[in-house]
Amino acid sequence: MSIKTNITAVKSRLIIFQLMTMAGFILIAFALIYWSIISGPNILTRDDNPxxxxxxxxxxxxxxxxxxxxxxxxxxxxxxxxxxxxxxxxxxxxxxxxxxxxxxxxxxxxxxxxxxxxxxxxxxxxxxxxxxxxxxxxxxxxxxDARLQQMAATLIDDEKGAIILFSLPEAKIKAMVSSPSFDPNLLDEQFDELVADEEAPLINRVTQGQYQPGMVLQPFIIASALDSGIISMEQLIEGADEPIVVNGTVLQCNEPVNIQATWIETLLSQCPAAMTQLATRLGEEGLSEIFSKFGFTVAPNLEIETEVGDGLTISDIQMAAIGQDNLSVSPLQVGMALATLANNGELPNPQLVTATEDVKGNWVPVESQPSTTQVIDSETAQLLLKSFTHKNEIAEDQIMVLSGPEGTTNAWYLGLIPGDSPSYGIVVVIEGQENSETAVQIGRKMLMAASDLSGGA
Missing domain, CATH: 3.90.1310.10 (Penicillin-binding protein 2a (Domain 2))
Known part of the structure; x- marks a missing residue:
């Protein structure tokens, strides 16, 4: 083999080596680009990234x-x-x-x-x-207020349900209890059990719980009907005491009324037949508008997660008027509707956070969002408040609500203190009750405690 041939072979090997080396560098460069630029962000955010x-x-x-x-x-x-x-x-x-x-x-x-x-x-x-x-x-x-929060948690004890206590007129949340609940200190140890628990302790029943409203809706529907001039409080209703059958359960006034009763009497006695009559006069559109105006069809604007029910379409107008149709509500929604009556007819925005700290350590106030919704006029709101039961400076409403096809009932308590010019409001719902006594006692004790802490009603 000649020297020229050997030199040519060596050059060929060198070129091949150079090409292979260059290809290797290119592959390394592509790998670096892929792992650092394309996949880098995903790697950095992986949960197992040390x-x-x-x-x-x-x-x-x-x-x-x-x-x-x-x-x-x-x-x-x-x-x-x-x-x-x-x-x-x-x-x-x-x-x-x-x-x-x-x-x-x-x-x-x-x-x-x-x-x-x-x-x-x-x-x-x-x-x-x-x-x-x-x-x-x-x-x-x-x-x-931690004192009120702990008191509410103690009062509800092992009952299933929810409590929301708020100040007025700002609708600042002073206590918010959901039961059963969880201890965040033990979350890691108990998480799987909490997730599997059918009682859903990780769900905040105040903001996310969806309940059949029943006659809880009555004061708000009547308020809107009064405000629009469809009814007057002294107007007489025929057959207000007639029974209404819901899934085989008979619903009637919780107190006897005359054959001809006024709207005030039907409100105090929670007569479902009167509401079914009113539904016919309001119509589906009018009833839907009432639900919307009082905030029952939207998730409340709060600093933590809130939810709204899926059943926003009315299937049966008469059942809808007594809260036994598709609509479901959270205690927070009911609380803000109650606050509307105490707030001269304006639907307030609830507030949970009052201030945050900036990077310099200064407190920056979080202003509550002003109400922009005038649901009913102030005179109508005041009239409804006066129509509530008044006891020991508290304006209150206690309602038993049919909550399922098995005939189970939930006890609701809506209260305001002082009744004539409220500073605090509360909504309590206790699930699976035969009477409203537990909810009533919790509500009254919480309102009195809040009033005492603020210097009296």
Whole structure:
């Protein structure tokens, strides 16, 4: 073989080696681009990313405080570990929970970026990282009073149901209890059991519970009919005491009335036959409009998750007028409808968060959203309030509601204190009751306690 042939062969091998080396570099470059740019964000956000877990564990979340600066959720520093702690019992429905494994809920979820201390300022975040400083979150202050919250949780005890207590006219939530509930301190250990529990303890019955309203709707329907001039309070109704059959259960006035009764009498005695007559006069469109105006067809605007029922279409107008059709309501929705009567006919927006802390440690007030919906005029609202039962400075309404085809009933209590010019309102619903006594006692005790704490009715 000639020297020229050998040189040509060597050159060919070198070219092949160069091409293979270049191809290798190209493959490496593509791999770097894929893993760092295309798949990089997904890898960084994977739950099993050790860097992400380590960084999350180093975050000192801000505290959640009640209206009197009592800590409802806080981060404890134990040696080199940070642990989320909930020092006040009965706060699960309000604060929710924070878990590295199961995520967040409630206020912990709604204000997660602020509680974590996430900031949009690139250079501030860059400086913190270069200085190896832990991320520190800001605090959130609620409208809730821990004393009233604990009292409500104690009163409801093992009963299933919900309690919402709010101030007026602002509709600031002072207590919000859902039962059965959960202890956020034990969430990780009990999560699977809580999820599997048919009683749904992780659901906030106040904001997410969907209940058959029954005659809870009566004062709001009558208020709208009065406001539009369809009826007057002294007008006589024939056959107001007639029985109404719902799924085999007979519903009648809870107190005897005359053959001819006024609307005031039918309201106090909760006569379903009178409401079915009124439904015919209102029509489907008129009844639907009432449900909409009082906020029963939309999820309330609140800082935590709220829900609205699916059955917004009326199938049977007479059943709809006595709350036994498709419409379902949450205690929060009923509370805001009740607040409308106490608020001169304006539907308020509920408020749960009163202030947040900025990066400099200053409190920034969270202003409640002003009401923009005049549902009924103030005179009609005052007339309805006067038509409630008044007892010990409390204006109240207690209703037993047929809640299922098996004939089970839920007990509702709606109350305002003081009755003539309310400062507080409450809605209590206790599931599976034969009478309203438990709901009534809870409602009255909570209203009196709230009034006493604020200096009296």
């Amino acid at each position: 860097r992400l877990i380590e960084e999350e564990l180093s975050i000192q979340r801000g505290s959640i405080l009640d209206a009197n600066n009592v800590a409802l959720a806080e981060t404890l520093i134990q040696e080199d570990d940070l642990r989320r702690h909930y020092p006040v019992e009965g706060m699960g429905p309000v604060v929710g929970y924070y878990s590295l494994r199961h995520g967040t809920a409630g206020v912990e979820s709604s204000f997660d970026p602020l509680l974590r201390g996430d900031i949009d300022d690139f250079w501030s975040d860059f400086w913190r990282r270069t200085q190896h400083q832990n991320q520190v979150g800001s605090d959130v202050q609620l409208t809730v």
